[in-house]
Amino acid sequence: MANTVIAHGITIEGELTSDDDVVIQGTLRGKLTSKDAVNVESGAVVEADISASSLSVGGQVTGNVTASDRVDLMPGGRLIGDVKASRLTIADGASFKGNVDMDV
């Protein structure tokens, strides 16, 4: 069970920080920082810079993304922004526009 769930129909305008994992199903505008995993589910809209240990995108993300572990773009996911992570997967059916920095 996820620690923090921003459910469908909820809109946050501002900054969300969390020590634990975060699941976004609704809308977030601003900034998102988590020490654990962030999961942007299908149908979610995030217009924010995201910093997390790992990030999975099944919804729509506009913003720069930094992950200490990995970033996964799921089928149907859409990411517009730069990615900084040591591991990145882009699934078939995902869309992505931006730069990748794998820290090599």
Added chain:
Amino acid sequence: MARASNSSTSHGGAVLGKGAHIRGRIAGDGDLRVEGSISGDVTLKGQLVVDGGAEIVADVQASSVIVEGAIEGDISATEAVTIRASARVSGAIRGSSISIEEGASVSGRIEADFELPPELGGKGGRS
């Protein structure tokens, strides 16, 4: 369709977990359970539950509000406001019905609309 019975997501409600903090505005149609902290206004069409240990520094508006933690700001509900024993509230409380348990600390105005019973001469009054 199978539904998980123990998952917080199964009833469609949002949860702000322990160790999570929001600085900004929150609006929504659904329910929200707060275990972390919020500084910024909260406007919901559903139920707001402020867990013990949670802290909100802002005005909150919801259909109903249950407070077990701390709120510094005005509470406004179209339905019931329930202040549990562990709660600390400073700010005005507005609701169609308000209950405060023994042990809760409340400072601020309380506004509730209700009909006075006929024996008190009321044709519906305000307090």
